[in-house]
Amino acid sequence: MKLAYWMYAGPAHIGTLRVASSFRNVHAIMHAPLGDDYFNVMRSTSERERDFTPVTASVVDRHVLARGSQEKVINNISRKDEEQNPDLIVLTPTCTSSILQEDLQNFVDRASLSSESDVILADVNHHRVNELQAADRTLEQIIRFYLDRARKRSTLDRSVTDAPSANIIGIFTLGFHNQHDCRELKRLPGESGIAVNQVIPEGGYLKYLKDLPRAWFNIVPYREVGLMTANFLEKEYGMPYISITPMGVSNTAQFIAQIEKLVNIWAFALSEKRLSYKFYVDNQTKFVSQAAWFSKSIDCQNLAGKEAAIFGDATHAASITKILVKEMGIRVSCSGTYRKHDAERFNEQVQGLCDEVIVTEDHTEVGDTIARIEPSAIFGTQMERHIGKRIDIPCGVISSPVHIQNFPMGYRPFLGYEGTNQIADLIYNSFNLGMEDHSPDVFGGHDTKEVSTKSLSTYTKSINWTPEAESEPNRIPGFVRGKAKRNTEVFARQNNISRITIDVTYAAKEELSH
Amino acid sequence: MKTLEIPTFECETGNYHTFCPISCVSWLYQKIEDSSFLVVGTKTRGYFLQNAPGVMIFAEPRYAMAESEEGDISAQLNDQKELERICLQIKNDRNPSVIIWIGTCTTEIIKMDLEGIAPKLEKQIGIPIIVARANGLDHAFTQGEDTVLAAMTHRCPEYNPRATSWEKGGVGKLVEIDAAQDQDNGFVNRKGQLNRCNLVLFGSLPSSVASQLNLELKRQSVSVSGWLPSQRYNELPALGEGVYVCGVNPFLSRTATTSMRRRKCQLIGAPFPIGPDGTRVWIEKICSVFDIKPDGLEKRESQIWKNINDYIEILTGKSVFFMGDNLLEISIARFLIRCGMVVYEVGIPYMDRRYQAAELSLLQQTCREMRKPMPRIVEKPDNYSQVQRMHELQPDLAITGMAHANPLEARDIDTKWSIEFTFAQIHGSTNARDALELVTRPLRRIRESLVSCRSLSKQAVDA
Numbered sequence: 001m002k003l004a005y006w007m008y009a010g011p012a013h014i015g016t017l018r019v020a021s022s023f024r025n026v027h028a029i030m031h032a033p034l035g036d037d038y039f040n041v042m043r044s045t046s047e048r049e050r051d052f053t054p055v056t057a058s059v060v061d062r063h064v065l066a067r068g069s070q071e072k073v074i075n076n077i078s079r080k081d082e083e084q085n086p087d088l089i090v091l092t093p094t095c096t097s098s099i100l101q102e103d104l105q106n107f108v109d110r111a112s113l114s115s116e117s118d119v120i121l122a123d124v125n126h127h128r129v130n131e132l133q134a135a136d137r138t139l140e141q142i143i144r145f146y147l148d149r150a151r152k153r154s155t156l157d158r159s160v161t162d163a164p165s166a167n168i169i170g171i172f173t174l175g176f177h178n179q180h181d182c183r184e185l186k187r188l189p190g191e192s193g194i195a196v197n198q199v200i201p202e203g204g205y206l207k208y209l210k211d212l213p214r215a216w217f218n219i220v221p222y223r224e225v226g227l228m229t230a231n232f233l234e235k236e237y238g239m240p241y242i243s244i245t246p247m248g249v250s251n252t253a254q255f256i257a258q259i260e261k262l263v264n265i266w267a268f269a270l271s272e273k274r275l276s277y278k279f280y281v282d283n284q285t286k287f288v289s290q291a292a293w294f295s296k297s298i299d300c301q302n303l304a305g306k307e308a309a310i311f312g313d314a315t316h317a318a319s320i321t322k323i324l325v326k327e328m329g330i331r332v333s334c335s336g337t338y339r340k341h342d343a344e345r346f347n348e349q350v351q352g353l354c355d356e357v358i359v360t361e362d363h364t365e366v367g368d369t370i371a372r373i374e375p376s377a378i379f380g381t382q383m384e385r386h387i388g389k390r391i392d393i394p395c396g397v398i399s400s401p402v403h404i405q406n407f408p409m410g411y412r413p414f415l416g417y418e419g420t421n422q423i424a425d426l427i428y429n430s431f432n433l434g435m436e437d438h439s440p441d442v443f444g445g446h447d448t449k450e451v452s453t454k455s456l457s458t459y460t461k462s463i464n465w466t467p468e469a470e471s472e473p474n475r476i477p478g479f480v481r482g483k484a485k486r487n488t489e490v491f492a493r494q495n496n497i498s499r500i501t502i503d504v505t506y507a508a509k510e511e512l513s514h
Numbered sequence: 515m516k517t518l519e520i521p522t523f524e525c526e527t528g529n530y531h532t533f534c535p536i537s538c539v540s541w542l543y544q545k546i547e548d549s550s551f552l553v554v555g556t557k558t559r560g561y562f563l564q565n566a567p568g569v570m571i572f573a574e575p576r577y578a579m580a581e582s583e584e585g586d587i588s589a590q591l592n593d594q595k596e597l598e599r600i601c602l603q604i605k606n607d608r609n610p611s612v613i614i615w616i617g618t619c620t621t622e623i624i625k626m627d628l629e630g631i632a633p634k635l636e637k638q639i640g641i642p643i644i645v646a647r648a649n650g651l652d653h654a655f656t657q658g659e660d661t662v663l664a665a666m667t668h669r670c671p672e673y674n675p676r677a678t679s680w681e682k683g684g685v686g687k688l689v690e691i692d693a694a695q696d697q698d699n700g701f702v703n704r705k706g707q708l709n710r711c712n713l714v715l716f717g718s719l720p721s722s723v724a725s726q727l728n729l730e731l732k733r734q735s736v737s738v739s740g741w742l743p744s745q746r747y748n749e750l751p752a753l754g755e756g757v758y759v760c761g762v763n764p765f766l767s768r769t770a771t772t773s774m775r776r777r778k779c780q781l782i783g784a785p786f787p788i789g790p791d792g793t794r795v796w797i798e799k800i801c802s803v804f805d806i807k808p809d810g811l812e813k814r815e816s817q818i819w820k821n822i823n824d825y826i827e828i829l830t831g832k833s834v835f836f837m838g839d840n841l842l843e844i845s846i847a848r849f850l851i852r853c854g855m856v857v858y859e860v861g862i863p864y865m866d867r868r869y870q871a872a873e874l875s876l877l878q879q880t881c882r883e884m885r886k887p888m889p890r891i892v893e894k895p896d897n898y899s900q901v902q903r904m905h906e907l908q909p910d911l912a913i914t915g916m917a918h919a920n921p922l923e924a925r926d927i928d929t930k931w932s933i934e935f936t937f938a939q940i941h942g943s944t945n946a947r948d949a950l951e952l953v954t955r956p957l958r959r960i961r962e963s964l965v966s967c968r969s970l971s972k973q974a975v976d977a
Contacts, residue, residue: 001586001596003603004560004579011557033619033650035534038562040917050924051973052901053917059528061651065623076529083898095556099587099623126556127584 006363006383008338008401013094014039015134016122017055019142019225020090022172022201026142027054027086027117029076031069031097031104034059046404047173056080060096073107081115087206088118088142098126118206120145132224132313133341135172139201140228143209147236150210158237160216164263165195167215169241170226171202176316176400177414178202184416185221188246189259192280200229213237217262221245221415223315223342246415247319248423249291249327253281284417291420294428295327303431304329309370311358311380312399314339316414318349320379320398323423325353330427333373334358336366363387374483377430382406396430463492465500484509523865528894531917532839532863533933534562535648535658536616541937542662543576545718548746550610551577552600554628555618576608582620589624594631601639610641612747614662617647642747644669654863656765656840656936659718663742663769666750667777670742673712673754711804714751714779716742716769717762719941726942727762727787734801734808742769753777760800762787762941765841767869785873786941788842789849790818793943795876818943825950828957830854835909837918838862838895840936844870846913848877849946850953851886858907861895911956924971928956 013030017039020028030036040053058069058076077089091108104121112119123141124134150156166189171182179202186196197215198208218233218241220226230241240262246255260277267273285292294300308330310321317337324330335350336358337343343359350357358369367387370378378388378395382403388395397406398414413419484505491508492500536559539551553559560579580600585591601613617628632643646665648658715727715738728738740751742759753759759773760782773779784799785792794815801808819826834850836843838861847857867874881888892900897918904912904927912922912929919929930953940949 001554001591001600002579002581002583003600004581005575005577006564007557007560010561010565013558014561033534034528034654035532035537035562035650036558037531037917038533038566040531041915042565044917044920048920050921050971052921056529056898060619061528065651095558096619096623099620126558127587130557 008361008363008381008383010131010401011095012124012126012129012131012134013092013122014042015129015131015136015225016090016092016124016138018131018173018175019135019138019201020088020092020122021054022203023088023142024203024205025054025086026088026090026206027056027080027084028090028092028122029073029080030055030057030092030094031073031102032057032060032092032094033096034061036094036096043173046402046407048404048407049173054084054086055092060100065100069102069107073104074111077107077111077119078115081117086117088120089115090138090142091119091121093122093124093126095126118145132339135225136228139170139172139225140232142206143200143212143229144232146206146209147212156210156213158213160266161195161197161214163195164193164267165197165215166259167197167212167218168199169218169220169229170222170224171199172225173202174400175222175225176313176402176406177408177412180408180411180413181221181415181419183411184413184418185219185246188252188256188416189219192256192259192277193275194259194263213239215239216266217241217259221315222313223345224313224339245315245319247316247419248323249285249289249420251319251322252289252416252420253285256281289417289420291327291424294424295329299428300328303428305331306377306431307331307333307373307375309333309373309375309378309380309384310335310354310398311337311366311370311378311384313337314342314346314349316399318346320423321350321353323420324379324427328427331355333375334369336360336369377427379427379430394430394433396426398426463489463498463500466502469500469502469505523891523893525893526896526899528896530838530861530863530895530897530900531915533566533655533915534559534618534650535653535655535661536563536618537566537655538648538658538662539563539577539616540566540575542614542659542718542743545720546612546743546745546747548611548748549576549614550604550608550612551614551616552580552604553577553616553618554580554582554597554626555616555620556582559618559620576610578604587620587624593626594634597631598635598638601635601641601643605639605641612642612644614644614646614665616658616662617645617649619649619651622647622649622651642669654839654841656763656842657768657864659763660766660768663716663718663766664772666743667753667769667772670750670753670777673752673757675756711736711739712757713738713800713804714740714742714753714757714759714773715762716759716773717766718743719762720939721745723939723941723945726944730787730793730797730942731800733810734797734806736800736804736806742773753779755779758782758803760784760796761869763842764845764870764873767866770869783869783872785848785876786845788845788940789852789949790815790822790943790946791852791880792845792849792873792876793941793946795872799872814943818946822947822950825947825954826853828954829950832856832910832957833858833907834911834913834953835900835904835907836860836862837897837900837912837914837932838892839915839932842932842935842940843913844873844877844891846935846940846949846953847889848873848880849949851877851880851884851889853950854884856886857889858909859890859892859900859903861892861900863894865891865893911953913953921971925969930956 017028020026037057040055043049043053058073080089091104093104108119108121122138124137168185171178198212218230218239220230220241220243233239234241242258244255244258246252256277264274267275308324310317310332314337317335321332321335324332332354334356335354337346338361340359347357363383370387371391378384378393379398381399381401385395385397412422488505488508497504536553543549543551560581615628621628628645632645636643644665646662648661724741731738742751744750755778757779759779761770764786770781774781782800782803784796787793787796794811798808833856835858841863843860843862847860851857912927913932914929916931919931922929934952938948938952939945
């Protein structure tokens, strides 16, 4: 057992439901007790979804506990089949059903005999995978199911499209800014003459899945979901894929370079022509994206050397780290992710970019690290935003888990060239707000404020401050006050001083400011 | 108690949306200030608590998950040792006066003996441990509170009639009290006398609402000797023979039964103090038990009705459909019928006809007096069928969970989130306005049509 107050990634079935309900006309039936269908609430409120979430529960109650589900699951499947006639019904196990160890596959086999819809059992183990891994797995499972079937029925069209085209894999419901990213992603290759073959799973129809292999290559924008599918398509259908996330100016340029490379392999074979995106990238970087100019501008100069802490999913945390360090000259004191099973790759990505790397699922560890570092700004999830609130540090939200305010109605992509503009705004505003907040302190405005000890960790105070010395930190601007106070105490400890006088504070300042 | 024969009772498939009963944690930890709640179960439950009750989690709540892992499920780890470790950690972190374990579906299925382990650990770590099985196998949403309060009933101190002198005379004895003190309180007490009744009210209400109800009863010279739950764990009221108990919420049937059967208390069966009508009858019932003739109740009720007349004008003649998820439905429906609404259907997760008998008969009486049809009462509703029925009936307002609210709005049916009724202050005459504020909110929105199409749903409507 583990004591937990909060978690970054949800349970496995949430991932399965997110993928299933992103496809059109797919219905998910959960084998779960009453009240476990809160996914519907999440989707209906956060995404402001207008339509009923295609998820129902086959309720596990006392009777099921005593006698097994028997016909209940099968009846629920055929009922859904009749009522709404979905293309596919995904039977979704939950932690409850995994403990009950009922033979759900058997229900699926029996139900699919009588129902017009296809029926599959989501192949996820509740105790071993989390929301994101399960989503990745379910997507692959559905794609594999339909492609295998098309191959068996020889309805599979394996000829590539005449014009270069790509599939975008991994856009789905409740994803962080996924809808906006998708629009931006369609535009990115589109402007350079590459058609989008299909976007899956969001808004995808199952009947078109058989045409997936017609694309020249696949794009997997996020590391969290889609890689399994892309790997499957590469292995079985020889489709190459791009897994670079086009977030930030240099990543986007790299992403387009990859496209160029992949397209040219085929284009050369087909028409002996070579495409070049050099001019396109140049043009976009200079005129569409303001980020490159921003990093040259005086505004950004002011940010140079400021400290930031970053935490989020692997995709966003790594990309934002890279943007802050390489494109804006901000010092990243700490970069971290809760994607423990992707830790190796994350380390590789942020190596050399930040002072320390944390990989943890424990938000208190993240909170304590941030409190210790005291950065000028945090970029993280909603949890980090709340940590920032408590210790008075501004935070920009860059990754799930998120609240409803992170499903904006306005166009806010994180990917592509428009994405670079959005990110530059987000970063600049976070720092700028922090500075604005502190400027009254600089001019001695809020001197009634008490000395803030910016710490979440319990810090035993065994050192005395003389009243004069106590008031000394008050003269320091608020945003460095806590740190100055802490440094003074550290200095006092190192030098065995138990009583801090004004002299000591000055000595500490001299000693520790470099 | 007699059960009431209502011909319009139905029972459907139970395929409906509601919250998991562990959500009671999110309001109970705020009510019982020195408590700490530990939900024993899997990630699914924790994720629910973190997502459904929303941002409260960030306010450093006094609740946590004991997240069971694969080793716990397969009994490779010792439950008692694991729980001991976690409870010690909680003791160190927060030092609560009581730890309340919430058993979930997981603990039910793997048959973790929480009730057996608790007394052993209680001795070991020196903090009372209460076990409540608030799981989705047996209960819906607010019934979670019922399981916690029922478990807490056992921890209430024993009532001793000879402990204080004023109780000697038993129920209904008039005692002279300090009149000067009463004048300070600003309410008029006839004859300066107060009946010392051994009355304990049960149901978790915000402290301001609890004192409003106390005051309502004090106006009738009835003093409330305690509340279950109390603001702090060590202030739990005494229970035992000679104590009268009365519920303030319709979902507390288990607590009622436990206090009757196990603690020998006498239950006052009354409608619930929701709406001015419910509040009046609730007070009348209590007064009748203590042989008190209520004074000025009718006048007070009509005054309240007058105060909320602007809201009633909005509601009169409008129709409402309860999808059902929190068991408050009957009481609110009864109140809304009194406000002039037509209720098409009352969905309800579970209907205890004995505990709600008085409420049901008030509903019937209200329908008769208001010349409104008796609504269908659907126990364990089927949400899919309900939506079909709603398409036919086109009610002016649907009271429903958050899963259905936005989709119904897109289909041009105004909705009110039912969850809000469990968090808002709706009890007592004082809060009648607040309750109607909630109900009328969707109906008061500006009606300027921004779009010409009626339905904003993206799905094509089938013929």
